[in-house]
Amino acid sequence: MTRLMVLGLLTYRPMSGYEMQQMLQQSQTDKWAGILPGSIYHSLKTMTADGLVEIDAVEHTGHRAKAIYKITDKGREQFFELLKSSLVEPSVAYPTTLYTAISFLELLPKEVILESINVQEKALREQYEEMKRGEEQKAAHTSLPAHIRLVFQNMYDQFEIQLRFLQKLRELYE
Amino acid sequence: MTRLMVLGLLTYRPMSGYEMQQMLQQSQTDKWAGILPGSIYHSLKTMTADGLVEIDAVEHTGHRAKAIYKITDKGREQFFELLKSSLVEPSVAYPTTLYTAISFLELLPKEVILESINVQEKALREQYEEMKRGEEQKAAHTSLPAHIRLVFQNMYDQFEIQLRFLQKLRELYE
DNA sequence: TATTGTATATTCAACGTTGATTATTTAAGT
DNA sequence: ACTTAAATAATCAACGTTGAATATACAATA
Numbered sequence: 001m002t003r004l005m006v007l008g009l010l011t012y013r014p015m016s017g018y019e020m021q022q023m024l025q026q027s028q029t030d031k032w033a034g035i036l037p038g039s040i041y042h043s044l045k046t047m048t049a050d051g052l053v054e055i056d057a058v059e060h061t062g063h064r065a066k067a068i069y070k071i072t073d074k075g076r077e078q079f080f081e082l083l084k085s086s087l088v089e090p091s092v093a094y095p096t097t098l099y100t101a102i103s104f105l106e107l108l109p110k111e112v113i114l115e116s117i118n119v120q121e122k123a124l125r126e127q128y129e130e131m132k133r134g135e136e137q138k139a140a141h142t143s144l145p146a147h148i149r150l151v152f153q154n155m156y157d158q159f160e161i162q163l164r165f166l167q168k169l170r171e172l173y174e
Numbered sequence: 175m176t177r178l179m180v181l182g183l184l185t186y187r188p189m190s191g192y193e194m195q196q197m198l199q200q201s202q203t204d205k206w207a208g209i210l211p212g213s214i215y216h217s218l219k220t221m222t223a224d225g226l227v228e229i230d231a232v233e234h235t236g237h238r239a240k241a242i243y244k245i246t247d248k249g250r251e252q253f254f255e256l257l258k259s260s261l262v263e264p265s266v267a268y269p270t271t272l273y274t275a276i277s278f279l280e281l282l283p284k285e286v287i288l289e290s291i292n293v294q295e296k297a298l299r300e301q302y303e304e305m306k307r308g309e310e311q312k313a314a315h316t317s318l319p320a321h322i323r324l325v326f327q328n329m330y331d332q333f334e335i336q337l338r339f340l341q342k343l344r345e346l347y348e
Numbered sequence: 349t350a351t352t353g354t355a356t357a358t359t360c361a362a363c364g365t366t367g368a369t370t371a372t373t374t375a376a377g378t
Numbered sequence: 379a380c381t382t383a384a385a386t387a388a389t390c391a392a393c394g395t396t397g398a399a400t401a402t403a404c405a406a407t408a
Contacts (some may be wrong), residue, residue: 038394354406
C-alpha cells in the first residue's frame with residue numbers, strides 16, 4: 001500500500017519524502033493510512049532500485065540536502081497495475097486483535113470484561129468525534145469530491161458497527 | 175496478535191506449533207486471523223527467549239522430532255496483560271488499500287473503474303457465502319457460544335457495509 | 349548573543365511477516 | 379514391492395515496518 005500511495009503522489013508532480021509526509025498529514029490521510037516516514041523512505045529506495053522512480057533533483061539548504069523524486073514510465077505503468085489490482089481485491093478488514101481477544105474472553109472475570117469494553121467504547125467515541133471534526137474542518141476549506149465523502153462515510157459506518165458490536169458484547173456480561 | 179493467540183492456545187494445554195496451525199484451521203480462525211506457520215514458529219522462538227513459554231517435551235517419530243511447548247507463569251501473566259490491552263484498544267480496521275486506491279480514482283477511465291468494482295463485488299459475495307457455509311457447518315457440530323456468534327455477526331456486518339459502499343461508489347460512475 | 353525549541357530531512361537497527369523450501373512419515377494405489 | 383501423493387513438522391532468506399536516533403536550519407525569547 002505504501003508503494004501505491006507514493007507512486008500516486010508522484011503521479012501529480014515530483015516530490016521529496018518529507019513533502020509526502022506533510023501532504024498525508026495535511027489531508028488527514030495519515031489518520032487512516034498510517035504510513036510512517038520510515039516506510040516512505042524505504043519505499044523510495046527500493047523503487048529507485050526497481051526503476052519505478054528516480055531522483056529528479058537534490059535541493060541544498062545550507063548543509064542539508066533534500067532529494068526530489070519523480071516517477072518513471074515504468075513506475076507509471078506499475079502504478080496503474082497496482083491501482084487496478086487494489087480495486088478488485090476484496091476489501092474487508094477485520095479487527096483481528098479484538099477477535100482474538102474475544103476468543104479467550106471466558107478466561108477473564110466479568111468485571112474486567114465489562115470495564116475493558118467501557119474503556120474501549122470511550123476511546124472509540126473519541127476517535128469518531130476527532131475524525132468528524134477533521135472532515136468538517138477540511139470540508140470547510142476544500143469542498144470534498146463525492147468519492148472521498150463516501151470514504152469518510154464508510155469510516156463512520158465502521159465506527160457505528162463497532163460501537164453496536166461492543167454494546168451487544170456488553171449485554172452478554174451484564 | 176500472534177503472541178496473544180499462541181499464548182491463549184497454550185493456556186488450555188501444552189501444544190506443538192503444528193497442532194496450533196491445525197486448531198486454527200479446524201476452528202475456521204485462520205479465515206480471519208491469517209496467522210501463517212512462519213509467524214507461529216517465530217513467535218514460539220522469541221517467546222522462549224523471553225521466558226514466556228518453554229519446551230515441555232520433544233516427541234520423536236522415527237527421524238522426525240516435534241517440540242511441545244508450554245506456557246510459563248511469566249507467560250500467563252503476559253497473556254492476561256495482552257488480553258486486557260487488546261480489549262481496550264479501539265478496534266476499527268479500515269480497508270486502507272482500497273481507500274488509497276480510491277484517492278487516485280480520478281486517474282482511471284470510468285469503464286475500468288466500473289469493471290473493477292464489479293469484479294470486487296463478486297469476490298466479496300463469494301467470500302461472504304463461503305464464510306456463512308463455514309459457520310453453519312461449524313454450528314452444526316458444536317453449538318457456538320454467544321460471544322463467538324457475535325464475532326461472526328460482526329464479520330457479516332462488515333461485508334454488508336462494504337457491499338453497500340461499493341454500490342454507492344458505482345453509482346457515482348454510472 | 350546565547351539558548352531553547354520547533355521544523356526540516358533522513359537513517360538505521362531491531363523486529364515481524366511471508367512464502368518458498370526442506371525433510372520425513374504415512375497412506376493409497378498399481 | 380514400488381511409486382506417488384498427502385500429511386506432518388519446521389526452517390530460512392528476503393522483505394517491509396517501526397520507532398528511536400541523528401543532524402541541520404530557523405525562529406523566538408531571555
